[in-house]
Amino acid sequence: MHAHCSILCITPPHILREIARNGTPAQQEVAQRTLLTSASLQAKRSSMGGRLAASLRAIVVGGKDRTVYDAKNGTSLPGVKVRGEGDPASLDPAVNEAYDGSGITYDLYLNAFGRNSIDNNGLKLNSTVHYQKGYDNAFWDGEQMVYGDGDEDLPVSERLFNRFTKSLDVIAHELTHGVTQYEANLNYFAQPGALNESMSDVFGSLVKQYQRAQIADAADWIIGEGLFTENVNGVGIRSMKAPGTAYDDPVLGKDPQPGHMRDYVNTIEDNGGVHINSGIPNHAFYVVARELGGFAWEKAGAIWYKALTDKLQSTSSFTDAANLTFQAATELYGSGSLEEQAVKTGWTEVGIDIGVPSENEGCFTSVMRAIGFIK
Amino acid sequence: MMKILFERTGGFMGRKISLHLNLDDLPSDQAGTLKHLLDEVDFLNLEEDKSASLYARDAFHYLVRVETEKIRHSVHVTDLSMPAALRPLIEELSRLARTKNSQ
Numbered sequence: 075m076h077a078h079c080s081i082l083c084i085t086p087p088h089i090l091r092e093i094a095r096n097g098t099p100a101q102q103e104v105a106q107r108t109l110l111t112s113a114s115l116q117a118k119r120s121s122m123g124g125r126l127a128a129s130l131r132a133i134v135v136g137g138k139d140r141t142v143y144d145a146k147n148g149t150s151l152p153g154v155k156v157r158g159e160g161d162p163a164s165l166d167p168a169v170n171e172a173y174d175g176s177g178i179t180y181d182l183y184l185n186a187f188g189r190n191s192i193d194n195n196g197l198k199l200n201s202t203v204h205y206q207k208g209y210d211n212a213f214w215d216g217e218q219m220v221y222g223d224g225d226e227d228l229p230v231s232e233r234l235f236n237r238f239t240k241s242l243d244v245i246a247h248e249l250t251h252g253v254t255q256y257e258a259n260l261n262y263f264a265q266p267g268a269l270n271e272s273m274s275d276v277f278g279s280l281v282k283q284y285q286r287a288q289i290a291d292a293a294d295w296i297i298g299e300g301l302f303t304e305n306v307n308g309v310g311i312r313s314m315k316a317p318g319t320a321y322d323d324p325v326l327g328k329d330p331q332p333g334h335m336r337d338y339v340n341t342i343e344d345n346g347g348v349h350i351n352s353g354i355p356n357h358a359f360y361v362v363a364r365e366l367g368g369f370a371w372e373k374a375g376a377i378w379y380k381a382l383t384d385k386l387q388s389t390s391s392f393t394d395a396a397n398l399t400f401q402a403a404t405e406l407y408g409s410g411s412l413e414e415q416a417v418k419t420g421w422t423e424v425g426i427d428i429g430v431p432s433e434n435e436g437c438f439t440s441v442m443r444a445i446g447f448i449k
Numbered sequence: 450m451m452k453i454l455f456e457r458t459g460g461f462m463g464r465k466i467s468l469h470l471n472l473d474d475l476p477s478d479q480a481g482t483l484k485h486l487l488d489e490v491d492f493l494n495l496e497e498d499k500s501a502s503l504y505a506r507d508a509f510h511y512l513v514r515v516e517t518e519k520i521r522h523s524v525h526v527t528d529l530s531m532p533a534a535l536r537p538l539i540e541e542l543s544r545l546a547r548t549k550n551s552q
Contacts, residue, residue, distance in 0.1 A: 149528075149536060208544055211460040215529055216504030225547060232548060244461065251506040262506060270506070298461070311462050326464070349463025 137190050138180045142172045143202045145220075152218060153202045168239045172201040172221060175245030182246075182277075182284045183253070186371045187379045192252035199249065203239060212238040214251035221245075224301070233303045234325065240300045241310075246281035247274040247297065258386035265391045267348035272355035276378055279314060280371045290363040290370040296320065314360040317353030333357040335392070335425030354424045355395055362399075362420035366413060373413055377402045393430055396421040400428045453483065454514040455542040459527075461507045468546040486538040487515065493522045499530040511539055 143153035144166075156169050163170050176199040183189040191197045200218035209222025221244075224235035238244050251274050254260055260270035275297050283293045297320075298311030308321025308329070317333035331353030332338060338354065341347045359378060363370035377399055385398040400417045407413035418428045455468040472480040492515055502508075505527065514523040524535070531539060 149531075149533075207540065208547065210547070211462075211507065211509060211528075213461070213505060213507040213509075213528065215508070216502050227544065228548060234547075238461070247461070248507065255504050255506075274506075343458050343465060344463040345459065347463070349459075349461070 137184070137196050138177060138199070139191075139196065140173055140176050140180075140199045140201070142169045143200065144169070145202050145205045147204055147207045147223075149206055151202055151205075151215065151220065152200055153204075166203075168203040168221065168223070168237050171237075171239035171242075172203050172219070172245065175239065175242050176201055176219065176249060178242065178285050179246040179249045179277075179281045182281050182371060186280075186284070186375060189253070189379075192249060193256045197252075201245075203237075210235040210238075212244050212248055214248045214255075216255065219245065219248040219252075225303070231305065234306050235301055236303055238301065241298050242285060243275075243278035243282045243297050243299070244301065245278075247278035250274040250277040253277070254382065257383045258390065259388045260386065260390060261388050262345050262348060264346035264348075265351070266389055267345050268351040269355055269386070269390060269392065269395055271348045271352035272359070273378070273382055275312060275314060275352060275356050276359045277375070280375050283369070284371055287369075289368055290374075291367065293370065295360055312349075312353065312356065314353075314356040317357050331356075333424060354426075355392060358396070358420040358424045358426070360420075361423045362416045365416035365419050373407075374416070376406060377413065377417060380406060392426055396426045396428055397430075450516075450518055451484070452516045453542070454512070454516075455546055456512040457509050457543060457546060458512075459508060459510045466543075466546045468542060468549060470545075482541065483538075486541060490532070490534045490538055492524070492535075492538070493520060495522075495524050495532070495535065497523055498525045499527075499532070502527075502529045505529050511543075513538070513542065 139159050140157075141152075141155060141159070142157040142164075143151075144156045145151065145153040156166070157164050157173050164173075180191060180199060183191070191199065202218060202220045203223075205220050205222045207223075208225060208227035210224050212219065212221045214220075221238045223237045225233035226237070251270070254270055254273050258273075260266040260273070262270055278297060279293065279295055282288075282299075283290075286293075294309075295315035296310035296313055299309065301311060302308050302321070306321060306326060307323040308326065310320050312329070312331055313320040317331035318329050320329040320331070322328045330339065330350050332351065333353050334357075335354060339347045339350045341350070344350065359374060362377070363374040366373045380402040381395065381399045385402060386395060390398070396417075399421075400414060403411065403414040403417045421428055451472040453468070453470040453472070455470075456465060457467070458465045470483070472483060475483070492513070508528040510525065510527050511531070512523060512525050514521065526532070526535065526539070
């Protein structure tokens with residue numbers, strides 16, 4: 075949450091709009107940011123009306139500010155600048171994928187939720203491609219997105235992974251880690267960590283659906299589509315529709331994600347299984363979107379966004395997320411609404427009942443549970 | 450006798466890969482390369498645990514353990530906490546582990 079501490083805070087919106095259009099460049103910038111911030115806060119209190127989103131689009135000038143850097147197979151970040159906002163396309167597909175992917179992600183957050191970039195304050199979207207050699211991964215470092223080229227250093231017959239910019243939802247996933255950092259700031263361990271990962275998958279998938287103009291029923295709900303080479307028997311890294319079915323391969327093994335609380339995996343590895351147990355809230359979101367139909371970002375996405383930005387806290391558990399998304403649906407669409415019922419159905423299908431008090435665990439208890447010391 | 454255990458966990462996929470090497474069993478050039486990389490970074494005197502950036506997400510975590518008759522020393526690092534001098538060793542072990550895991 076960010077606020078501008080200036081006289082503009084108390085200036086009526088119609089005057090701010092005039093300043094945004096006719097002021098000096100510096101006045102325009104401050105007025106635009108103030109309008110965005112207050113509009114975003116209003117959007118969080120309302121049902122994300124299309125009119126608001128349209129007025130936001132009209133006033134944002136230069137809000138999207140992307141820069142792509144090339145690490146040239148090294149590890150110094152950010153690397154050498156290779157493409158800035160508005161520059162012509164590069165000959166390097168990884169550069170263009172990072173540029174275009176962060177752009178469409180920015181667009182979804184702005185147009186659907188009234189959010190101006192990662193921090194809701196126009197933070198620059200910096201990406202680095204060609205990180206290290208043989209780096210089959212992508213990550214968010216707290217300030218920017220970083221992408222490797224997969225197994226490009228191995229013989230073709232041994233390669234498992236393509237470059238990580240190839241998948242739009244991976245780009246949106248990493249950028250969303252930034253949004254989460256500025257909002258609920260979910261701890262990166264056990265259930266809060268799995269929720270953190272799930273938020274990135276949810277908005278990652280929504281960005282892909284938004285780009286393709288797909289309704290929920292038409293979407294594949296696959297995370298990391300296109301990352302595997304043809305040597306792998308799999309369609310992607312994770313499936314939100316059917317967790318545990320994305321791949322089954324002699325080398326990689328079987329997708330380990332559960333889609334129900336009865337299959338929750340207690341482990342100390344991977345920060346307490348954050349990329350494994352995220353299958354549970356992922357599937358809950360999928361069910362909500364399936365129940366509501368239409369474009370998933372419009373209702374299911376709005377509910378999850380409100381929970382992420384207004385309700386969830388750093389230690390939130392799956393039960394908290396269930397109760398808080400239910401609350402968000404009530405506030406956005408009303409008590410007894412179809413949307414509220416859809417959220418209840420989503421969490422019920424993964425074995426979590428709405429209305430059950432949360433057992434917020436301390437760090438020690440989470441670790442003990444993760445290693446199987448307590449049930 | 451010198452043994453190396455290497456594990457890489459985390460990442461976007463959350464997949465673990467690992468490698469157990471006994472340098473006595475490796476071709477001499479490969480064993481020599483690894484010994485050279487260990488010496489270059491003065492591995493046995495490296496700090497055991499370097500914590501990650503507070504906000505890093507999806508980065509890899511690495512464990513390297515070296516055992517001889519006299520000493521056993523482990524080092525935990527992430528992509529972001531890794532000392533530059535350690536990177537060539539991690540890259541080589543990662544390559545060997547990815548090659549092994551892809552066969």
